[in-house]
Amino acid sequence: MSLYPLKFTPLYKYRIWGGEKLKTVLHKEYQEDSIGESWEISDVKGDETQVSEGSLAGKTLSALIEEFKEAIVGKKVYELFGTEFPLLIKFIDAKTPLSIQVHPSNEIAKERHNSFGKNEMWYVMEAEKDAELIVGFNQRVDKKSYVEALESGKILDVLNNDTVAPGDTYYIPTGRIHAIGAGVLLAEIQQTSDITYRIYDYERVDATTGKTRELHTEQAVDVIDYSVSDTYKTAYTKPENGTNTLVHSPYFKTNIMNVKGEMEKDYSELDSFVIYICAEGSLELVFNNTTYKISKGETVFLPASIDAVSLKSENADVLEVYY
Structure with a gap:
């Protein structure tokens, strides 16, 4: 299967x-x-x-x-x-x-x-x-x-x-x-x-x-970290049709993708599942000649064996999560 x-x-x-x-x-x-x-x-x-x-x-x-x-x-x-x-x-x-x-x-x-x-x-x-x-x-x-x-x-x-x-x-x-x-x-x-x-x-x-x-x-x-930071918010940029780091920790890695038009994603070097979370807009994910529609508030799991997908959207913000 x-x-x-x-x-x-x-x-x-x-x-x-x-x-x-x-x-x-x-x-x-x-x-x-x-x-x-x-x-x-x-x-x-x-x-x-x-x-x-x-x-x-x-x-x-x-x-x-x-x-x-x-x-x-x-x-x-x-x-x-x-x-x-x-x-x-x-x-x-x-x-x-x-x-x-x-x-x-x-x-x-x-x-x-x-x-x-x-x-x-x-x-x-x-x-x-x-x-x-x-x-x-x-x-x-x-x-x-x-x-x-x-x-x-x-x-x-x-x-x-x-x-x-x-x-x-x-x-x-x-x-x-x-x-x-x-x-x-x-x-x-x-x-x-x-x-x-x-x-x-x-x-x-x-x-x-x-x-x-x-x-x-x-x-x-006993578990509280009592230290103080100048800022707690994560700074990042969001390049059009690019992938950029949001949070990379030892427990998970999350990137932000702004999809406008078509974007090819190659995961052949990544040894992990990938999760897409559509945070704004909607998009289409194409794999094996099948199109999957993803709306704002939907989450899709890509098995680790999937090496490449194509993403299409007029304008969507997508979180890309992997281990």
Whole structure:
């Protein structure tokens, strides 16, 4: 059986802060209210996405890896992770702010939860006027002053707020305190992990439980990176019909492509799967004389055995993700 570009059926997640933009902006199809996350490509246990079309429809990532091994993910990824897929791709719609949170490192996550850590990145797709992200601290703090700010209800005073616009990109390494603010729709690329330490949640009550959500104050203190940066935003340029670096980390690599007209992509030297996330516009992907249409908010998985594809668009911004 030959491999082809794969689309997966997303999994939709209720969130206390979720809105309607996954439906109204990205044209996702679901009936529930307050859907905050669309898990596009997931191998999280119990939340595995399935191929939506073609001869491999219904198969999960781990089943595909078991069957096709390095042909689907690449030799290096297969040797490192076996049948586990290392990345989780999401769209997130925050109608109200997310909790202030932090993620543990690989080492701590392995020790405490038998899980990967959660290094991640954000690419802003839509942002309402004055919408913000919280990333890092705005002043020098240590463990003692952080705990004092938290206990006195002044934690927001020491956090860095950035007003954001479409295209803004942030890398969130483990240990960096962060939160998505109200009115932001973004793409998130992260390690396969669902481990989050919630630090502060505005004392909100979850309507589905009638209770406030659990905080992880003690666990978080030891994993926070207390350093301060001048800027947390990723600087980049976006050349027309070119590919440029967004975030290259030890856990994933993400580039930005602006497709105008036709673009040929040669992956013969790349030992990895490739994931396309259409962040703006729409495009056509041509492989083996078959055309695959990709709209804003759609995600496509290219198996590692695919060496070349052609991309066509009037004007599309595409995130290119690989290991």
